[in-house]
Amino acid sequence: MKRISIYLLPALLVLSLFATGCLSNKTSNPVPYPIGTFEGQFRLLHKKLNETKIDTLKKANIQLxxxxxxxxxxxxxxxxxxxxxxxxxxxxxxxxxxxxETYPKTGTPVKIHLYGNYFYNYDGSTNLVILVNQGDTLNYRYDLKRVN
Structure with a gap:
């Protein structure tokens, strides 16, 4: 019988860990998507260059x-x-x-529209945060709670 080299033991250990990880057949839960009526605040956040403070320039109570x-x-x-x-x-x-559908086809809109691609975070039941960066210093943030 030949002896297994001590240098092969770490490789065998890693291989056995990977093999046992593949044995279980767990299914993941689907991501819950926000559906319903959400109310809260829209904020236009602005950060001035060379400053750390973020200003809330404008805000509005909206319903989505x-x-x-x-x-x-x-x-x-x-x-x-x-x-x-x-x-x-x-x-x-x-x-x-x-x-x-109401976004103007030409020109720049006077008011902010919910239009384009946004990051979002939804806790699965109540809280929905929607965020988009408009350049380096301007963000649109929607902090909403589900009401229906």
């Missing part, structure tokens, strides 16, 4: 309705800061993409 079929609408305080909007949205585990 996300429907099962992929339609959405923004309601609430849409008079000055944030535009009321509606359209279709798509979602995956990290991003939400909004296609606002």
């Amino acid at each position: 309705v996300l429907e099962t079929g992929g339609a959405y609408k923004v309601l609430g305080d849409t008079a000055t800061v944030h535009a009321g909007s509606k359209g279709q949205y798509g979602i995956n585990a990290t991003y939400m993409a909004f296609n606002d």
Whole structure:
């Protein structure tokens, strides 16, 4: 009988750990997607160059309705800061993409629209945070809670 070299033992240990990890057949839970009516604040956050303080330039209380079929609408305080909007949205585990039907085809809109690709974080039941970076110093943040 030949002896196994002591140098092969770490490799055999790693190989056995990988092999036992593949034996179990666990399924992961699907990511819960936000559906329903959410209310909360929209904030326009601005960070000045060479400063650490972040200013909340504008804010508005809004309501976001996300429907099962992929339609959405923004309601609430849409008079000055944030535009009321509606359209279709798509979602995956990290991003939400909004296609606002009310977004102007030409020119720059006066108010902010929920339009484009956004990062989001949803706790699965109540809290929804939607965030987009507009360059290095400007962020749009939606802090919303599910109400229905």
